[in-house]
Amino acid sequence: MNILGIIPARGGSKGIPGKNIKTLGTKPLIQYTFESAKKSELLSRIILSSENQEIISVAKKIKLDVPFVRPEQLALDETPSIDVILHALKYFKDDNIVFDAVCLLQPTTPFRKENFIDEAIEKFINGNFDSLITVRKLPDEFNPHWIFEEKEGRLQLATGEREIITRRQGLPAAYFRDGAVYLTKTEVLLKQRSLYGTNIGFIENEDENYVNLDTLKDWKKAEDILKNKI
Template identity: 30%
Template sequence: MPDAALRTVAFVFARGGSKGVPRKNVRVLDGKPLIAHSIETGFATPGVETVIVSTDDEEIASVARACGAEVPFLRPAELARDDSPEWLAWRHAVSWFEKERGAFDCFVSLPATSPFRAVEDVVACIDRIRRDPATDAVITVTEASRSPYFNMVRLDGEQRAEIVIQSAGGIVRRQDVPPVYDITTVAYAVRPRFILTAERLFAGRVSAVKVPVERAADIDTEFDFRLAEAIAAMRRDAGRNVP
């Protein structure tokens, strides 16, 4: 039976040591720190009990609190290195919450790197968990611009290229290939028990919610940030032109 209501908690995971865009989580985008976009979406999502930020960085913690989020702990340093699996940071946050505030039903991660998500994207992920008790996790995806069947290649030791996935007879038109999707950082909805017992996201039954590409920006490099600034400016201009 689908759950009628889920105790849902949103989390934003933000390390201080980002390399692609230094200090990106507190860098201003569209008039507010990047992390604020995720925090605001979390609070605007119906049914979300609170928004908790997991960080190892005091400045990020201070900015997050100013945006209304809770920062009840600092993430251990061993879970905030460049090579630290975020899955373990998720597990740490779930363990803390259950110890301090009791069991909950739906863990939602709203990465700070995705500032253009819509509340409806988050709601769709939570609703998928609510309606399907067999689903362990829900990810967000967008249609990929490249296909491993058609225009993605791998290189051998001599830099010779071949299509990633070979098809019998070859494929010459993009329209003929199976649709493939990019995983986005728009939102993740996961059952807390699954995080505590599984070793990785795709160890269980994972469902997907499709989001439009214009809401799926993922800021990982300086170019990404500049592009996000341009998108934000276009959105502001579009808003001013609405009668």
Template identity: 35%
Template sequence: MGKRNYLPIITARGGSKGLAGKNILPLNGKPLIAYTIEAFYQSGLPGDCYVSTDSAEISEIAIQCGAQVIKRPTELSTDTASSASAIIHAVEELKKKGEFLFTDFILLQPTSPLRNATDIYNAVGLYEKKNGQGSVVSMTPVETHPYKCFLENEDGNVSPLFGEQFLAMPRQGLPNILKQNGAIYITNLDTFLRDEVFCASPVTPYLMDKNTSIDIDAKLDMDMAEFLLKS
């Protein structure tokens, strides 16, 4: 890689609105967060990755996997706390410890266990080609194209979201629509600290398929991820 210095951060709070304790639930014999930590170290990128967490149990597992831990305050670990606030806190804590040489950061969410080392390495490679401009965000094609969707009206009826002319249009004639899958965000640290935006413009997508884009939010997601890991 080039001269840029990356700060890899995994945000993993102890609580969860959906699946309780999901960040350390066993998936095919390993805690969920272990997949993300291992993927970073297997990517060949230099340095350590950092886990921002309020949980002693997550901290212990992260350290066992070789990561550095940044203790996150309770007020930044609620259901309404943003990932941006966790990143800003992590940067502030690292700056307190001495010389801070990071130019950019990589956000790796622990709920994407099928995002692998190659994905991380290649996404950083895309960002290197941009010379630190904008961001690289992992994405996957939408399953239902917005041009085929309907908007529910107040009277209980529906109308085409983008007009009737698109409803019968073949899929091949529709523009390519992507969505964030939450696995990888890479952007410049100074830009982020100023704007608190993960998808800084211009955004370059790092494409991932439907299977590797699984985002763990419910037991069904865990079951599907386990099936794919075993297949």
């Protein structure tokens, strides 16, 4: 399967200014994800998608392929990932290069265990899924069967059930997207304009060195992880 790896990195981060090229340890943030991607034997090509010339300059210094400059209108706070991916696919299609699937690798999840990308790709291919995402298990206290939402001044179970599951052992496993890997078939991206489709596979990420960088508190956690790794 011909798979395009895309590392999206726009400028204008508010929670962590200059986040995508901010130095974490001794490297710019995007380098962590690039180094993980380079170790993959199943990605056909790895590129950066960015509108920001400073980010592009850093990417080129670390030998990360930047085949185009992303349009400014696709680098806004509200720009969905699907539009960024479709722009990249169109760029390559115009050059008669077609990919069977796309692997989105967000630099905000810098730490991925060895071979994790290829493990995800293998499960994606073998399961013939529309998409596959990496997930982490929710702590029981955040399980949707124990979450309430407000409606007209009263609480009701978020699942819509009338009775709460009283025993922890009775809770079904629940997961959240961890942002490490998103894999989607090209036909799903193009025909459904969706990252997911209807047949969604998953692989659980149990790596203890996990952080999703959104705030300065998250950044401090990433720095602590690096210190413990040394």
